[in-house]
Amino acid sequence: MKPGNIKNMTTRILGISAFYHDSAAALVVDGTVVAAGQEERFTRKKHDPSFPTNAIEYCLSHYTETHGGVLSLKNLDAIVFYDKPFLKFERLLETYYAFAPRGLRQFLSSIPVWMKEKIFLKKLIYEELSKIEPVNRDTIKLLFSEHHLSHAASAYYPSPFDEAAVLTIDGVGEWATASIAHGKGGGLTILREMNFPHSLGLLYSAFTYYTGFRVNSGEYKLMGLAPYGDPTSPNVERYRKLILDNLVDVKDDGSIWLNQSYFDYAVGLKMANDRKWTTLFGIPPRNPETEISQEYCDMALAIQSITEEIVLKMAVEAQRLTGSRNLAMAGGVALNCVANGKILKAGVFDDLWIQPAAGDAGGALGAALAAYHLFMEKPRPKAKEYDRMQGSYLGPESPSHEIETMARQYNAVYDKLDEAKLCEGVAELIAKGFVVGWHQGRMEFGPRALGGRSILGDARNPEMQKKLNLKIKYRESFRPFAPSVLDEDVKTYFENPWRSPYMLLVTDVKANRRRPLPKGYHSMKLAEKLYYLRSDLPAITHLDYSARIQTVHKETNPRFHRLIKAFKKKTGYGVIVNTSFNVRGEPIVCAPEDSYKCFMRTEMDYLVIGDYLFDKTKQPKWHETIDWKRQYVLD
DSSP, X not given: OOOOOOOOSSOEEXXXXXXXXXXXEEEEETTEEEEEEEHHHHHOOTTOOSOOHHHHHHHXXXXXXXXXXXXXXXXXXXXXXXXXXXXXXXHHHHXXXXXXXXXXXXXHHHHHHHHHTGGGHHHHHHHHHHHHXXXXXXXXXEEEOOHHHHHHHHHHTTSSOSEEEEXXXXXXXXXXXXXXXXXXXXXXXXXXXXXTXXXXXXXXXXXXXXXXXXXXXXXXXXXXXXXGSOTTOHHHHHHHHXXXXXXXXXXXXXXXXXXXXXXXXXXXXXXXXXXHHHHHHSSOOOOTTXXXXXXXXXXXXXXXXXXXXXXXXXXXXXXXXXXXXXXXXXXXGGGOHHHHXXXXXXXXXXXXEXXXXXXXXXXXXXXXHHXXXXXXXXXXXXXXXXXXXXXXXXXXXXXXXXXXXXXXXXXXXXXXXXXXXXXXXXHHHHHTTOOEEEEOSSOBSSSSOOSSEEEEEOTTOTTHHHHIIIIISOOOTTOOOEEEEEGGGHHHHBSSOOOOTTXXXXXXXXXXXXXXXXXXXXXXXXXXXXXXXXXXXXXXXXXXXXXXXXXXXXXXXXXXXXXXXXXXXXXXXXXXXXXXXXXXXXXXXXXXXXXXXXXXXXXXXXXXXXXXXXXXXXXXXXXXXXXXXXXXXXX
């Protein structure tokens, strides 16, 4: 992006990410984030990489409905794509050349696709936009932002800081795999970059693959598996030593060098060289869906601990380069909430803010913000006390007429309640052990459900984790659940009571709430460990006494706050279980129809959409004739 000067009373910029995974669109007006959405939520295809037609149409229609007048593509001051395809193509060519003759098969399969489509991305974007409405290429300004600049802009500009160090870490953009930048006022300067093929994100993804999970979607499963590793076992230290001696060389500044003879991602079809890894670690890659043995748990713990150390070193280097006491983060690795918690705990920075849509979807937002502040040289308003993400509630909401139309379509039975009765009634249901689907307000932007599209349960219930995993989510039983806790009560339940509105920080359950571990605990099988009661909040306390917390704030989600407050009044606990409103293999729900179908296809007990309460026992029985579980695509 080169500086320019566009004068307008109102500046409207549309950011787009697409064609890799998690495509999205975001609308920024005069520097304010107005709307954002991921394409997967509209198409119902998880991690949908296609052009975000539906997300774009939503952003335009939301502005039209809330600001008056009609916003169309021709009214936009700029459309910005989140990375630069020519630089990415250059990286591919240079990588294949450097590794030749290795990778010839991959070269012959991928390069024709690039030559036919991706290298002419500008043409493709105009063609896709024309499907939404006729566009004049001479009047629509199409810009391209570098991938890690988009990430950095998404982290800094919406943050609560007037000045901050900015750390971005992911798999790879064009060339960069990590960057350190300094944001000050409206400026954002990239200070350091680490380049492909050396990548912390790709190292973590290689272990995601090797432990039997899907790359680009299963990394959080690897993070969730790590606490099942035995920290007292010599096996964990042995894996750590093998990794550090053979796979990765970690420098003091957090930069890394990966031994490419052990990896296949640069020019191959897999993340790792299976033969060499099997020889090195003594275990083969785990087949997906098979039982998880202790060796893979220990391996997960080893790579998670190394990842945390590398991220912390990068953070220390960011502080050294900028002198800042504030840190803003983005990129896929910034979703590793355990590592984020370690940064805060280390005291390297006074405060930390993480972009809630830290992955590629957030690149759309960052591209728009980079264009506004850097290309158009627009000033950045003084930072707000919290941030400029509106709680990340940036997606569509469901008006009453939409909910009632859906109910008529499915002959659904409901009760309509005012807010006070609704919150009181739902709090009572959760306290009795029922599972409730909670569809409220605008949908969240990013991978976390934050009380807009959530499934809720009682954190005190020892059976809740098992019930949610096996009967509602249809996913692996070891997966942990997060607590949503009243912001004013967080210190009652958790050590290091950080503000964590986006569920991106892990902290420990307070010592006085824990139960001691029995003798021989670490030698127990995974399932035995899983269902041992570790605290008075068993549904959200992970094996290492940690929890991935969401602090709930009255300012950003008053109804969700009111619900938890009502639950506290009934039970004395200002904390509940919150997990995303979806089942395994599907995106989080968006429209009322998505929520009702998910509700009917699972063993969820109640559903709330807006002011409408649906009781499973009162619904028509048509759903019982279909094996819904078999219809889900398991990832």
